[in-house]
Amino acid sequence: MTKKIKHYFPGANTPDGFFNYFKYILPVEEANRIFCIKGGPGTGKSSFMKKVGEYYLEKGYEVEYHHCSSDNDSLDGVVIKELKVSLLDGTAPHVTDPVVPGVVDEVLNFGDCWNEELLKDHKDQIVDTQNYISNGFTRVYKYISAARSIYDDWKELNYKAINLDKVHQLQEDLKAKILPMPISHTGENRHLFATGFTPNGIVTYIKDIIFDCKDVYVLEGAPGTGKNEILQYLSQEALKRGLDIVSLHSPLVPEEIEHLVIPELSTAIVTSNALTNLEFEGTHFYMSDYMNQEILDKSQYKIVAASQDFYYILNKALGILTDCKENHDKLESYFIPSMNFDKVNDLFDYVINKCNQL
Template sequence: MTQKKERHLFLGGNTYRGFHSFYSYIINKETANKVLCLKGGPGTGKSHLMKKVGAHFLDKGYSVEYHHCSSDSNSLDGVVVPDLKIALLDGTSPHMIDPIYPGAVDEIINLGIALNNDALSLNKKYLINIYKEISTNFQRAYKFLAAAKPIHEDWSKLNSKALDYSKFITICESLKEEVFIKQKSGFGDERHLFASAFTPDGIITFAEDLVSEYTNTFILRGGPGFSKSKILNELGSLAQKKGYFVEYLHDPFNPDRIEHILIPEISTSIVTENEISKSSFKGKTYNIEDFCNSSVLLSNKSEIEYDKNHFEELINKALFLISEAHRIHDDLESHYIKTLDFTILDSVYNDVIQKLEKYI
């Protein structure tokens, strides 16, 4: 496996349960050298600082992980330089991350010191109303995503009625034989993140780029109800039992489900082509419908189509509201940016680089 210099993922997601975070998996705090937790209001340059730090270490030849924000995929929630065991995190709402090992590992960087709070207080009522409007749009978006859940379940149930489990089990057994040629000792570690997310720009996925560096790719193709996540859970669990580290990439709609798994030590990815992220991969493909009773699918075709259309309608409404929240947030940021002292931000950036370069 040729390691890419850049990896792009999502730390959190806008799901049917609301905002769901995998922040605890960005870096192992017990083995990390330094984790900087960035605090400060909107527009204080947290994402900009992380991008500059990422570019700095890329230029020095290090691989960098960019963890994007699901509320604005062009912004960052975190940056990690794995070889140096260092990370920067956005510690503001909705993440609300605080140091676990203050001083020893974690340190708070307050970008709010560059703000002119007196100037902001003059627009207090207006700013508070903007915050409330952003929150209202997100809460409405989550309600539409939640409303889509039972429809998705009905769609899944209709599909699952057609699944021939006696044939279906051959997929699991075939994958086990092809993937796990050799075994390591011990029990493998795990990491949980999102490769895809509901964002203001629609459903964004980095899965195709993440998988492109893997030598072996196995694809599970099919809509909801075809037990793709069940297969991934079983294979991931088996991989860990055989001593391999597994990266679980969760479903952006339902974080209880797995969308893809990556097993870097054997350069193997097992991915899904599904109804949400609609990714397309190259590799050995298992089309789940080939293991189904086609007559059952045909008899339920109109009901399946009904569920599909209503599910997509609700998802699109949620995406519109997330986009509205982002539009309003841009207005909020503009008020904060007007009060910034950029010389202070430059000083903070230089200080951050000095702190992190100690670990080279």
């Protein structure tokens, strides 16, 4: 029976530039094999990884797709869980090199599959396009940073109205419900993103990640209403009880958790937030119930203005990302004709044979 793919972002476009959790895709300590793929744009890295993923998915293996935040239709990585195998795009901005070469890691060089003479004919266009894209991403990060500043103002306005005693009581109630077991050893914390700022807008895979969770708890509320504090608290309490967790971070505030998954308990604590505004099935907690409405009313016009300005600036960043993607497609058009995809197919056969021997 074919299983469902779980989708993640291992990296994100953030206010501080590109931020990645690539080492958590498949930690080298746990891996049987990690294939680091090197090659330029349009050389087939993403299609290659999808092909490997589909091969093992059809055979009933659990597969993860790790998407590129600068083009969420492309992959930066694939994991075949039962085999403890991953394939990673090892090129910038997330350069990945072997950590334990020959033992765990192996490089697949797609540069061996292209015709350098054909590429040299387009040297000037390639360099100019790369520079244009690089400058574009510099602007993207400036706009996301500006949006983050406005978001922080929005948060602070809401936080002034929060009833911390009530929020702390909710934390304790959730801990008692979800984590009744005693403290033991420390669990492992896997850090990734469910949501990304992409050329296709704000994209989230959280529903693909939690589809098999039996218990889902939903925290609904605006920025600064206590959601992150609750998630941080529950994540630490779960780790103290020897539970492995998946901390799914916010691309806007990478140090904060957007969603929390506890696989062993088949439980997720998710947020309906300013980035995604998703509707979830599950047990809902409305953070507005833990706020002082009178204080909120006094700042309402400021809150509305901050939220409007936030979305306006963030959409500017997303528009620049779209322009970068269009030029990246142009870059790929120079590489694709130079590729010998028969050689790439030979590498596919090599990888499958290598994995099947594990």
